[in-house]
Amino acid sequence: MTTAPEATSYQLIDGKKTAEEIKVEIAAEVEKIKALGGKIPHLAAILVGHDGGSETYVRNKVLACERVGFGSTLLRYEDDISEAELLAKVEELNQDASIDGFIVQLPLPAHISADKVIETIRPEKDVDGFHPMNIGRMVAGLPALLPATPSGIVELLSRYGIETSGQHCVVIGRSNIVGTPVSILLAKNLDTGNCTVTLCHSRTRNLAEITRTADIVVAAIGRPEFVTADMVRPGAIVIDVGTTRVADASKKSGFTLKGDVDFAGVAPKSSYITPVPGGVGPMTIAMLLLNTLRAAKGEIYAR
Ligand code: GUN
Numbered sequence: 001m002t003t004a005p006e007a008t009s010y011q012l013i014d015g016k017k018t019a020e021e022i023k024v025e026i027a028a029e030v031e032k033i034k035a036l037g038g039k040i041p042h043l044a045a046i047l048v049g050h051d052g053g054s055e056t057y058v059r060n061k062v063l064a065c066e067r068v069g070f071g072s073t074l075l076r077y078e079d080d081i082s083e084a085e086l087l088a089k090v091e092e093l094n095q096d097a098s099i100d101g102f103i104v105q106l107p108l109p110a111h112i113s114a115d116k117v118i119e120t121i122r123p124e125k126d127v128d129g130f131h132p133m134n135i136g137r138m139v140a141g142l143p144a145l146l147p148a149t150p151s152g153i154v155e156l157l158s159r160y161g162i163e164t165s166g167q168h169c170v171v172i173g174r175s176n177i178v179g180t181p182v183s184i185l186l187a188k189n190l191d192t193g194n195c196t197v198t199l200c201h202s203r204t205r206n207l208a209e210i211t212r213t214a215d216i217v218v219a220a221i222g223r224p225e226f227v228t229a230d231m232v233r234p235g236a237i238v239i240d241v242g243t244t245r246v247a248d249a250s251k252k253s254g255f256t257l258k259g260d261v262d263f264a265g266v267a268p269k270s271s272y273i274t275p276v277p278g279g280v281g282p283m284t285i286a287m288l289l290l291n292t293l294r295a296a297k298g299e300i301y302a303r
Helices: 015-035 052-068 083-095 114-120 132-140 148-159 179-187 207-211 263-269 280-297
Strands: 042-048 071-077 101-104 168-172 196-200 216-219 237-240 244-247 255-258
Touching: 015 052, 015 148, 015 280, 042 052, 042 083, 042 280, 052 071, 052 280, 071 083, 083 101, 083 114, 101 114, 101 280, 132 179, 148 179, 148 237, 148 280, 168 179, 168 207, 179 196, 179 216, 196 207, 237 263
Parallel strands: 042 071, 042 101, 168 196, 168 216, 216 237
Antiparallel strands: 244 255
């Protein structure tokens, strides 16, 4: 186990490589299931509308299923689908025995309540880990389908042998998808946990003063290059969850993906840091696959 040294050289936390390793492990499990004549895990994704970021994420999730040998189904709807229609689609997937788990890509159009949609998903099939049943079970320390991005962060820290016990972790951002659940997981009495966690958000006073006391910084606010070098102490471990598209005429796509951390400024000060892209993002997909495998095997909820 390593602790954050007071050094200026840093190690890149390679989420792309780690996610590949996890996918190889999952593919091996699928082969075993096949050899035993079991049911191949099947993930479905619902995508509403044409948001560029969401299209990319969902495409990558479907490709990842193919890569590990899962079945996958993509259900696309225009952004004028009514809430009632979408809830009916969710109910169909709930009832479909061929589907082990499914996700509804967020954000949804303003006329649809994401909360209602999430609450309609059967907790056993909620491989995003967003349903209040899964969140509640996570908080209570019961077996649950854990949200993919937070568990991906924990997995990265674990696989890089980073000591978390007793460390001060400052999380910036309190979203239901990342900030809130990662702060809960890292505080738990688990192998990669036992952190003293401070959860900061838009109303936090003296943010930089707090982040400068962090051994581990998790930036999950969705504001490009928000965390600057003056906000981190030498030797800190920096986890960047941001993926904001910023216009860039020099790119064929017309945009660059920016993290929440000013990488050029912060990296030389850190001991470990995740890049964007290639850090947390690929781990989210790997953990989604792992949740789908768990759902298919009935590991959390008996089938
Ligand atoms: N939008 C941004 N991140 C996520 C995610 O992890 N799952 C879903 N369903 N939507 C998202």
